Amino acid sequence: MGKQTDFSGDTLDQLMASARAGDSAAYRRFLSEAAQRIRAMLARKIGADSELEDVVQECLIAIHAKRHTLDPGRPVAPWMYAIANYKLIDHWRRRGRSPIEFDDAADMAVAADTLASTDIETLLEKLPRAQADAIRMTHIEGLSNREAGERIGVGVSAMKLRVHRGMAQLKKIAEKDRI
């Protein structure tokens, strides 16, 4: 077999080699391990964004569809992370063109107009934790998006997105409760 079986010891390399030898269970484990590592990498870059899992899935589909571009015997990790980075940039590009617009003034006005007589903590518990934390920091503690992002290690855009989505969700919940 020679050089093609000279693995680096990385689990991904071993699983891919077994998978390519026809072991379908190994391929499933490979994809699971890849998903974990990509999720961790993405979380460092975009935080626990609600779209994180979507990006992870896009990465897995790309890795599967383009698996013929991984040369046998070549380490999997650089190849996999290159694809994940490409998909992340593509995700940012698409989100940059998405119809979502951040309207900080409108987001700030919601609590006064809609939620004044409501127990805000009870409402926040109905949101995903990342969105609830974002709203607590920016609307209760009074931090800016940048300060809040720095506190938990995510970018300003990711923080804005969390606040925006959280506030939109709060509006829906509050209006539904009033009805």
Add this chain to the structure above:
Amino acid sequence: MNSTDSLIDQLAQDGAAPRPASLPRFVAPLALAMAICAIGIALVLEAPFIGMAINGPGPMLVKWGFSIALLLLSGFALWFIGRPGKATGATMATLAVPFILLAALLGADLAIGQRAFPGETWQRCLAAMAVMSPIAFGGAILAARWLAPTNLHRAGLVAGMFGGAAAMTAYSPHCPEHGMAYVAVFYCLPILTMAALGWLLGPRLLRW
């Protein structure tokens, strides 16, 4: 089971064996594009290699030496760039080698003496380059889409360079002109223009 686990189950059913004939799938569009260029030129123009009877084999060897070297280098670079996780700076640098050698020949040619410029067939040359380069560029784009380029500008540029080199390889046997200034202006500039277009269009055409 969450949706990612479901997806993994679906993907795992296909298995991990590399798709067969990966290299032929990449080479086929390139070869087809080359064949279209060569056949198209041969159908329209007559008397290939007539310039060799007039000027000897030197100019033809220089033109084909340049264009075939660029064709092979750009094809190889496209294959390399299409494999994620590889450093491609050195590969890109090798694409400059044919241009550097040609620049040296141009310097020597200009030092030796003046030649008639631009010659009598420059319009036909430009037309051939303008028509054939995009065809071969299309083949290179198809080939690159089979791979997974992560730097789309760079991959587009190389595809454009391949397109220009293919057009030059197909047309130059019908070109009676000689002189390095002619090659520089009527071959190199169109090739670099096609490469620049490829750089611009790469992100649109190669996204995956």
